[in-house]
Amino acid sequence: xxxxxxxxxxxxxxxxxxxxxxxxxxxxxxxxxxxxxxxxxxxxxxxxxxxxxxxxxxxxxxxxxxxxxxxxxxxxxxxxxxxxxxxxxxxxxxxxxxxxxxxxxxxxxxxxxxxxxxxxxxxxxxxxxxxxxxxxxxxxxxxxxxxxxxxxxxxxxxxxxxxxxxxxxxxxxxxxxxxxxxxxxxxxxxxxxxxxxxxxxxxxxxxxxxxxxxxxxxxxxxxxxxxxxxxxxxxxxxxxxxxxxxxxxxxxxxxxxxxxxxxxxxxxxxxxxx
Amino acid sequence: xxxxxxxxxxxxxxxxxxxxxxxxxxxxxxxxxxxxxxxxxxxxxxxxxxxxxxxxxxxxxxxxxxxxxxxxxxxxxxxxxxxxxxxxxxxxxxxxxxxxxxxxxxxxxxxxxxxxxxxxxxxxxxxxxxxxxxxxxxxxxxxxxxxxxxxxxxxxxxxxxxxxxxxxxxxxxxxxxxxxxxxxxxxxxxxxxxxxxxxxxxxxxxxxxxxxxxxxxxxxxxxxxxxxxxxxxxxxxxxxxxxxxxxxxxxxxxxxxxxxxxxxxxxxxxxxxxxxxxxxxxxxxxxxxxxxxxxxxxxxxxxxxxxxxxxxxxx
Numbered sequence: 001x002x003x004x005x006x007x008x009x010x011x012x013x014x015x016x017x018x019x020x021x022x023x024x025x026x027x028x029x030x031x032x033x034x035x036x037x038x039x040x041x042x043x044x045x046x047x048x049x050x051x052x053x054x055x056x057x058x059x060x061x062x063x064x065x066x067x068x069x070x071x072x073x074x075x076x077x078x079x080x081x082x083x084x085x086x087x088x089x090x091x092x093x094x095x096x097x098x099x100x101x102x103x104x105x106x107x108x109x110x111x112x113x114x115x116x117x118x119x120x121x122x123x124x125x126x127x128x129x130x131x132x133x134x135x136x137x138x139x140x141x142x143x144x145x146x147x148x149x150x151x152x153x154x155x156x157x158x159x160x161x162x163x164x165x166x167x168x169x170x171x172x173x174x175x176x177x178x179x180x181x182x183x184x185x186x187x188x189x190x191x192x193x194x195x196x197x198x199x200x201x202x203x204x205x206x207x208x209x210x211x212x213x214x215x216x217x218x219x220x221x222x223x224x225x226x227x228x229x230x231x232x233x234x235x236x237x238x239x240x241x242x243x244x245x246x247x248x249x250x251x252x253x254x255x256x257x258x259x260x261x262x263x264x265x266x267x268x269x270x271x272x273x274x
Numbered sequence: 275x276x277x278x279x280x281x282x283x284x285x286x287x288x289x290x291x292x293x294x295x296x297x298x299x300x301x302x303x304x305x306x307x308x309x310x311x312x313x314x315x316x317x318x319x320x321x322x323x324x325x326x327x328x329x330x331x332x333x334x335x336x337x338x339x340x341x342x343x344x345x346x347x348x349x350x351x352x353x354x355x356x357x358x359x360x361x362x363x364x365x366x367x368x369x370x371x372x373x374x375x376x377x378x379x380x381x382x383x384x385x386x387x388x389x390x391x392x393x394x395x396x397x398x399x400x401x402x403x404x405x406x407x408x409x410x411x412x413x414x415x416x417x418x419x420x421x422x423x424x425x426x427x428x429x430x431x432x433x434x435x436x437x438x439x440x441x442x443x444x445x446x447x448x449x450x451x452x453x454x455x456x457x458x459x460x461x462x463x464x465x466x467x468x469x470x471x472x473x474x475x476x477x478x479x480x481x482x483x484x485x486x487x488x489x490x491x492x493x494x495x496x497x498x499x500x501x502x503x504x505x506x507x508x509x510x511x512x513x514x515x516x517x518x519x520x521x522x523x524x525x526x527x528x529x530x531x532x533x534x535x536x537x538x539x540x541x542x543x544x545x546x547x548x549x550x551x552x553x554x555x556x557x558x559x560x561x562x563x564x565x566x567x568x569x570x571x572x573x574x575x576x577x578x579x580x581x582x583x584x585x586x587x588x589x
Contacts, residue, residue: 009406009410108288108292109292111285111288111289111292112288112289112292112293112295112296113296115289115292115293115566115569115570116293116296116524116562116566116569117524117525117527117528117565117566117569118524118525118528119527119528119529119531119532120527120528120531120562120565120566121562121566123531123546123550123558123562124297124300124558124562125300126550127300127304127550127555127558128300128301128303128304131550200417204417204419207419208419208421208528208529208532211421211532211535212531212532212535212543212547213547214547214550227419227421227422227425228535231425231536234425234428234429235432238425238429241422241425242426242429244422245419245422245423245425245426248419248422249414249417249418249419249422252417252419253413253414253417256413256416256417257410257413260409260413
């Protein structure tokens with residue numbers, strides 16, 4: 001009974017995420033209007049059958065802007081988390097495999113990066129790079145690199161001690177072969193679960209940065225930016241802010257639920273952990 | 275005990291040293307003309323003038339020497355002067371620190387206090403539909419953008435209780451009621467993700483603890499279930515909870531920066547965003563350094579507390 005509930009949860013999460021990814025990537029196809037098209041006559045409208053989610057302060061269609069905003073957020077976050085996974089994963093694996101001073105130096109540097117509060121380090125990086133969608137992505141990548149390094153180093157250390165790695169070494173396999181063919185495949189489920197969970201968190205960080213005006217710049221459609229622009233017209237027409245918030249919530253929620261359900265399915269030992 | 279303490283202290287010093295190097299280097303990475311802006315030069319500058327400017331702030335010296343000079347005065351609490359107001363940076367930070375600290379503290383209080391009973395409840399009703407519902411709700415709580423929640427709360431309150439002042443900030447010492455009134459909504463908005471996170475943690479720690487031998491013993495000797503849960507299991511479940519509360523402060527500080535913007539609270543968020551807008555680099559640098567150092571120290575103290583609470587760590 002419980003297993004069934006879990007699998008239902010996983011199916012639900014996959015569908016929720018898939019729909020949002022399709023909507024995001026297909027924004028130009030699905031969106032009813034041009035995201036930049038302004039209309040002074042139709043400013044700050046409540047939802048109608050013409051504009052399902054209403055219009056913003058420049059008369060732009062909120063639904064269209066949200067679909068394109070999904071695209072901006074998703075692409076930035078996928079990019080950021082992939083870079084963090086590659087960099088952090090490589091560092092964590094190298095540290096675990098070679099041990100010794102290399103391990104100590106790498107993990108010390110990761111500890112230092114990890115010591116910063118996430119938003120603060122991100123803000124610092126953007127202060128250097130200048131506000132932009134890609135600056136926000138770069139900031140998220142740097143902030144998440146130590147998290148991946150720490151996450152993968154632990155299980156990789158255990159694997160390095162395993163008998164089959166010793167066996168592979170004994171028959172003369174190269175370091176690269178052992179890391180890529182023997183260690184990495186065994187980390188696949190950890191990587192999959194954590195990448196999904198961190199994507200969920202990255203979506204919130206990106207939205208926060210754009211909300212603060214440090215990420216995506218107007219007039220590019222962005223969920224965080226829509227929230228901050230909509231805030232100024234809250235009492236007149238809250239639609240833009242409300243729907244943009246729901247969009248951020250659903251996107252982040254979908255990935256988090258997916259990560260949670262994946263963890264339960266892939267690793268029964270971890271069932272019930274936060 | 276002393277050896278563990280010493281090891282933690284060495285860790286602390288190394289991490290703080292690393293943090294200071296990163297914050298120091300951050301400013302070196304800014305494109306060159308920013309140095310001119312930093313020094314208040316508004317028109318074109320000749321190379322000679324640039325060299326003179328560099329000499330004045332010590333940019334012509336070896337980088338190690340520059341770092342030592344900067345870190346030395348930072349240790350004495352001297353972070354230079356703000357480029358635009360000319361006031362000491364340390365004073366500016368102190369002025370904006372209190373609203374953020376208060377907000378962070380209130381949110382942590384709400385989140386941590388509520389997380390214990392909620393988490394226990396989740397652990398006790400494990401399995402079945404109630405469990406799944408609560409888990410999904412917790413994930414939703416975790417992924418609600420707190421700045422959006424803040425906006426929604428303002429909207430709701432404006433229609434239910436139009437007279438309730440929810441924006442801005444008054445110091446607690448001047449008007450305690452007004453202060454708490456204005457802090458309620460932002461603290462709730464900020465606390466919800468913490469509550470979701472911590473209650474999930476309490477849930478799993480409780481499930482872990484309830485499966486232990488001493489719980490079975492307590493049950494076997496006929497203790498009331500409530501006593502078993504709240505006295506025996508909970509006490510042990512709270513140890514991982516403590517560490518998480520430490521880590522949460524970092525999240526809260528970041529979240530507070532964003533939530534402050536929604537509620538027009540003049541805290542560190544306003545300070546650092548203002549500093550970025552006017553390219554006030556010494557101020558950005560000092561704010562990041564001070565807040566990160568504070569966060570590192572909080573986690574160090576939590577670590578110490580951990581040693582006191584859990585005798586196993588001392589070994």
